[in-house]
Amino acid sequence: MTRVAIAGVAESDLGAVAEGTTPVDLMAQASLRALADAGIAAPEVDGLFAASTQLPMATLNLGEYLRIAPRYSDATQVGGSSFVAHLQHARAAISAGLCEVALIAYGSTQRLVGRAGASVQEIDPYEKPYAPMLPVSAYALAAARHMHEFGTTREQLAEVAVAARAWAALNPKAFKRDPLSIADVLGAPMVSDPLGVRDCCLVTDGGGAAVVTSLERARAARTAPVALLGAGEAHSHRHISSMPDLTRTAAVDSGRRAFEAAGLGPSDVDVLELYDAFTITPLLFLEDLGFCAKGEGGAFVEGGRIAPGGEVALNTNGGGLSYCHPGMYGLLLIVEAVRQLRGEAGERQVAGAEVALVHGNGGVLSSQCTAILGTEATLR
C-alpha cells in the first residue's frame, strides 16, 4: 500500500459553542482549519470521510457546505472509533488511486441540543424492557465484571479520571481544568454502579478534522508530516448483551493488526491516546493492546503512573474525561497525537515523542480501531 501521512489537523470550536451552531458548521470549521494547517486548498480535496450521530449522510453535508464534489466518499459509522477507521480507509483509497487528498471530519452539538436529541439510541426489543442507561450502563457492567474477575478497585478507576484532569490542567482548550482528587471521584454521585459521574466523559460540543495524503505529498505541506505506520480494525458486537467477554475487547485484534502493519510493539510507543469514554476503557485498552497483562490494568495506572510526570504519557490532552467529549471523540485523539509528534503540545509536550498510538472505541465497547503514527524519523 502507498505510504500516507497526516498533513494537517485541527479542532473546531469546543466545549459550549454559540447558539444556533450546527454540527456541519463545526465539521467545516475544523476542516478549513486543518486544510490551512496543511497548506492545502479546499478544491484539492477529492476524498471525503465523515461521521456524526446528528448527520446520517455526513459526507454529503460536508461536501455541500464546503462546495467540494469528491470522487471518493466514505461515511463509515462505527461510533467514536469511526475516524481511526477512516484513517485506514483513506490509506486504502489513496493506494487504490481513488483519491489523492482525503479530508476526515466530525462535528457535534450534543451539549447545545441535548444528548438525547444528538444521539438517538436504536430500540432493541430484547434490551428495551430493562431500560438500560446507554451507553453508561454497558460500561458499568464491564467495570463490574473487571472488578469481580481481577480485583480492580474504584480507586484504581478514579486514578484514570484524576490523571486526565491533571493533563487537562496543562491544556488551555480543556473543558474542565480545576483540580480533581481520588476522593472527589469516589464521592461523586453514582450514575450506574460502579461508575459515578466523575468516571464518565464530559458532554460537550465539538469537532475536528484531519487531512491525509501520500507521504510524498505530505512532505510538501506546510507542516511536518506524521506518517500512518499501521492501523487495524475489529468489532465484536453491537449490544453489550452480545459481547462475548466483557473484560476482553476487540482491541486485542485491532492492536495486533496495527502493530504488525507498523512492525512495532508496545515498547516502541512514546505517547498513547486511548479513548476514555469512561474510566474503565483505558484500563481495558492498556491490557488488550499489550501494555500490561490482562487484569493488571488497575495496578498499571496506580500511583499517578499515567499522570503528567508519570512513566506513561496517556491521554495527554485531558481526554474525553476532562478535555472534550462531543459524543464520538475519536477524531480528537488523532489531533492530539499529531500535535505531540510535531512537538506542538506546549506545556503538556512529551519530550522526544516519535511514535504515538491512537485507539478509538465505538458503540458499547463494540468497535475497536487502532492506528500507529510516527514522525519522519520513524520511517525506514
Place this chain on the structure above:
Amino acid sequence: MVSKTNIPSRGYDCHMDESPAARFAAFWNEGRLAYQWDSATGSAVFYPRVGEGLEWRVSGGAGTVYATTVLRRRDEEPANLALIDLDEGFRMMSRVEGIAPEAVAIGMRVRVRAGGEAPVFEPAA
C-alpha cells in the same frame, strides 16, 4: 399460536409469517422463555434471529448473574440491570428483582419469574 418447540426458524428463504421478536413474545405470553439452538455449531443463540438451522427451544429458566449494575436515574428509585447466563448456554439482558438492586452479585444463582411484560429474574430459592 405457539404450541411446539423444535420448529425450524425460517425466514431466510421464505416470507416470514411471524417475526423472531413476535414469536419470542408469544412464547413468553405462555410463560416460556424461548431461545434458539444452532445445530450446526451445537450452541445456543440469543437474541432470536432469522437464520438457517436455528431451532426454537424453551429454557428451564435457571441461570447465573454474569454482570450487574444499579441504574440511578434522577427522580426514580434505583433499579437493577443485569446480564444473565442461562444454564442452556445463552446470555440475555434482564433485571433481578425481589432483593435490593445493590445486593445483586455476580455469580448469584437466579431463576426467571413467571408473568410480566418481559422476563425478569429473582434469586433462586
